[in-house]
Amino acid sequence: MFYSSKKISRIFQTPKSKIAQKEDLKELIETFSLPSLHKDQDGESHGTGYNTQDLPLLGQHLGFLNKPDHSQVISVFVTKGGVLKTSLTLNLARMAALHNIRTLVIGLDMQCDITSAMGVVSDVSNSENLKTAMSEIDRVKGLSDYFYERCELPDIIVKSDIPTLDVIPETPELVAVEQSLLHKAKRESWLKEKVIEPIKSEYDLFVIDCSPNWNQLITNALTASDLLISPLECKINNYRNFQMFRSFIEEFIDEMGLKLQHIYVPTRFTQSRKLSKEIRNWYFSEISNCIPVAIKDSVVGEEATAMKVSVPEYQPGSDAALEVNEILNLIWDRMKKKSSPFNKTHNSLIPEANA
Ligand SMILES: Nc1ncnc2c1ncn2[C@@H]1O[C@H](COP(=O)(O)OP(=O)(O)O)[C@@H](O)[C@H]1O
Numbered sequence: 001m002f003y004s005s006k007k008i009s010r011i012f013q014t015p016k017s018k019i020a021q022k023e024d025l026k027e028l029i030e031t032f033s034l035p036s037l038h039k040d041q042d043g044e045s046h047g048t049g050y051n052t053q054d055l056p057l058l059g060q061h062l063g064f065l066n067k068p069d070h071s072q073v074i075s076v077f078v079t080k081g082g083v084l085k086t087s088l089t090l091n092l093a094r095m096a097a098l099h100n101i102r103t104l105v106i107g108l109d110m111q112c113d114i115t116s117a118m119g120v121v122s123d124v125s126n127s128e129n130l131k132t133a134m135s136e137i138d139r140v141k142g143l144s145d146y147f148y149e150r151c152e153l154p155d156i157i158v159k160s161d162i163p164t165l166d167v168i169p170e171t172p173e174l175v176a177v178e179q180s181l182l183h184k185a186k187r188e189s190w191l192k193e194k195v196i197e198p199i200k201s202e203y204d205l206f207v208i209d210c211s212p213n214w215n216q217l218i219t220n221a222l223t224a225s226d227l228l229i230s231p232l233e234c235k236i237n238n239y240r241n242f243q244m245f246r247s248f249i250e251e252f253i254d255e256m257g258l259k260l261q262h263i264y265v266p267t268r269f270t271q272s273r274k275l276s277k278e279i280r281n282w283y284f285s286e287i288s289n290c291i292p293v294a295i296k297d298s299v300v301g302e303e304a305t306a307m308k309v310s311v312p313e314y315q316p317g318s319d320a321a322l323e324v325n326e327i328l329n330l331i332w333d334r335m336k337k338k339s340s341p342f343n344k345t346h347n348s349l350i351p352e353a354n355a
């Protein structure tokens with residue numbers, strides 16, 4: 001993709017930041033000897049700008065996310081589907097990579113949603129014939145090929161359109177890995193020891209997209225993580241699920257002795273619905289490790305995921321884009337505050353006065 005200088009500034013815009021002008025970009029480019037702004041080679045855009053692959057160089061200086069001092073592992077997990085786990089993973093990973101933060105996405109959901117959303121595996125539905133489609137499918141290697149020692153770790157890492165963003169794709173054989181892990185010694189630390197540790201120096205950030213079902217792969221993801229992000233949809237049908245999840249996860253972290261930061265991100269908020277607002281406000285006031293901004297239900301958000309890009313890339317400067325950037329900023333803040341205690345309060349979703 002080609003981005004004009006105006007769009008580039010807006011990709012990195014937050015509600016509090018000043019929009020960088022073309023002169024600011026030129027100054028940055030000169031100061032850090034970056035590639036100069038150029039015309040769109042395909043000629044579709046009139047102004048000058050950058051292609052996606054050059055954005056990280058500028059994003060590093062223009063953006064709002066700092067490279068972590070030590071590489072960080074983030075898991076996106078909650079025991080519910082359709083709550084924007086994969087969309088959040090995509091937004092977080094792409095925006096981090098655009099800040100020149102070397103990022104590896106690991107997909108752990110057999111549904112392969114993040115693998116499709118990363119656009120690294122070609123769409124075979126329009127293949128010429130069955131044979132080409134099948135050979136394309138077989139070409140994709142995943143964790144199982146490495147787990148069963150059919151290939152080396154670098155063989156399962158796939159590049160994306162951003163030079164600082166790679167992915168370990170999901171394949172349906174993850175089901176078998178999950179089962180085989182059950183019979184392994186130190187079964188909960190396989191991912192950490194065999195996948196993440198060996199390549200820790202090559203990446204600043206690992207982002208793990210989890211399935212909604214708690215299984216051995218999830219246990220591995222949590223064991224490897226510094227930060228767990230759990231999206232919570234602002235819908236009443238989430239109530240029982242949230243209570244159950246919260247007590248389960250706290251017990252798990254305690255029992256395993258994990259040093260894991262945990263934050264909740266409210267999602268699928270509908271401003272026009274009173275109930276949605278009440279639920280969001282309850283999350284804000286009663287869950288101390290809940291960030292104070294909710295992701296709204298939006299067509300832009302949905303379209304961005306379908307277009308396999310982050311919201312700030314898809315519609316730079318839009319309300320939805322500013323919301324995503326603000327949330328990423330809050331997540332980064334939380335990552336820095338390692339010492340803050342894990343929230344242990346247990347409140348009922350029904351406020352005391354009404355109970
Ligand atoms: N801001 C948004 N508002 C509404 N729908 C969205 C938004 N962002 C993403 N979506 C869509 O919601 C659906 C579910 O999101 P997804 O991230 O796959 O959830 P999960 O991984 O938790 O199952 C997807 O089709 C996605 O494109």
Ligand SMILES: [Mg+2]
Nearest residue numbers: 085086109113
């Ligand atoms: Mg998902």
